[in-house]
Amino acid sequence: MIVLVSNIGSTSFKFRLYDMNGERELARGGAERIGSDNAAVKVGDMTWTGGLADHGEAIDHCLRLLPDPNVRIDAIGFKAVHGGPISGAARVTDEVVRTMTEFFDIAPAHNPPYVAAMKAFAARLPKVPQVAAFETAFHQTIPASRTTYGVPWDWTQAGVRRYGFHGASHRYIAVRSVELLGRKDLRVISCHVGGSSSICAIDSGRSVANSFATTPQSGLIHNNRVGDFDPYALLKALPAFKLTFEQALQEMAKKGGLLGISGVSNDHRDVEQAAARGNERAKLALDVLVEGVRHYVGAYLAVLNGADLIVFTGGIGENSAAFREAVCARMDYAGIKLDLLKNKTRGKEETISADDSRVRIMVIPTNEELIVARQTRDVLAGGN
Numbered sequence: 001m002i003v004l005v006s007n008i009g010s011t012s013f014k015f016r017l018y019d020m021n022g023e024r025e026l027a028r029g030g031a032e033r034i035g036s037d038n039a040a041v042k043v044g045d046m047t048w049t050g051g052l053a054d055h056g057e058a059i060d061h062c063l064r065l066l067p068d069p070n071v072r073i074d075a076i077g078f079k080a081v082h083g084g085p086i087s088g089a090a091r092v093t094d095e096v097v098r099t100m101t102e103f104f105d106i107a108p109a110h111n112p113p114y115v116a117a118m119k120a121f122a123a124r125l126p127k128v129p130q131v132a133a134f135e136t137a138f139h140q141t142i143p144a145s146r147t148t149y150g151v152p153w154d155w156t157q158a159g160v161r162r163y164g165f166h167g168a169s170h171r172y173i174a175v176r177s178v179e180l181l182g183r184k185d186l187r188v189i190s191c192h193v194g195g196s197s198s199i200c201a202i203d204s205g206r207s208v209a210n211s212f213a214t215t216p217q218s219g220l221i222h223n224n225r226v227g228d229f230d231p232y233a234l235l236k237a238l239p240a241f242k243l244t245f246e247q248a249l250q251e252m253a254k255k256g257g258l259l260g261i262s263g264v265s266n267d268h269r270d271v272e273q274a275a276a277r278g279n280e281r282a283k284l285a286l287d288v289l290v291e292g293v294r295h296y297v298g299a300y301l302a303v304l305n306g307a308d309l310i311v312f313t314g315g316i317g318e319n320s321a322a323f324r325e326a327v328c329a330r331m332d333y334a335g336i337k338l339d340l341l342k343n344k345t346r347g348k349e350e351t352i353s354a355d356d357s358r359v360r361i362m363v364i365p366t367n368e369e370l371i372v373a374r375q376t377r378d379v380l381a382g383g384n
Contacts, residue, residue: 139164
């Protein structure tokens with residue numbers, strides 16, 4: 001089975017093409033700045049620049065640039081974000097699309113472009129089945145005591161609850177941890193820290209807690225998004241800056257996070273460089289991110305009654321030694337001790353804990369696309 005895995009952003013499209021016989025990656029690429037006159041498409045070593053009106057045109061260019069443009073694609077898998085009550089990965093149907101549409105309001109940066117891309121693929125490859133592997137799926141095993149808000153009960157019944165996201169990444173870490181350590185009964189704290197970030201407590205391969213809540217705007221601070229935020233604080237911000245509610249939501253989604261605190265950039269690397277030059281707001285932004293991660297790591301040590309493994313993944317988690325060192329500092333009380341020399345690794349699968357650390361610490365580059373490809377194969381084969 002040849003599976004094309006799609007990762008859709010509001011102005012971007014990324015894909016990987018897999019031959020599931022051996023799980024071989026055949027191609028990867030994507031398009032950026034969709035909707036502009038200076039869009040860029042890259043597939044392997046092939047590139048193209050010009051205007052792209054929408055995701056459909058981006059898909060057209062990517063398919064034409066495949067190493068084998070005549071390859072038979074058997075299925076399309078989407079790393080979809082919010083499926084609300086949909087449990088697990090699901091074949092894309094009119095009902096699934098309707099459910100995703102119902103969640104446009106709380107996933108405005110994610111669900112609309114995914115629905116648009118699903119329709120674009122259906123128009124171009126009408127006989128190829130599509131599967132939505134929702135980011136929330138891995139977190140269906142989190143107990144209700146950790147997903148329920150203290151809101152009126154009819155709100156809860158209407159879907160106002162914590163869902164959790166980054167499911168494909170945390171699922172990959174759960175699977176890969178078992179492969180590496182040879183045990184299924186692992187207590188793992190998975191730290192996916194990058195453009196968006198979340199922490200997940202994994203007990204024997206099952207998600208039991210996640211730092212995300214109802215929407216991807218929650219939890220840790222992100223590149224542009226505010227993370228956890230007291231909604232009543234809007235009562236201060238709206239009149240102070242003469243904002244409408246919609247304008248405030250836009251600012252919290254686009255002007256918050258690392259960018260909002262640092263005033264420098266939404267890129268962690270730029271913020272690190274500014275902090276090294278003495279920029280106090282940049283230092284504060286880094287500290288806020290680190291303290292957020294430490295907060296959840298500490299909480300999940302309690303949830304799991306300790307930990308066997310802490311994993312750093314995602315763009316920042318895999319590549320920033322300074323970030324990992326800051327997170328692990330002063331945690332020897334919990335048996336968490338970093339080896340500073342081993343910690344210099346970047347983007348490689350490595351153990352970075354000290355030899356006398358009770359908790360193993362690892363860097364494991366994530367592979368969300370492979371998880372989506374596997375889920376797509378399993379759904380179409382009759383599994384889940």
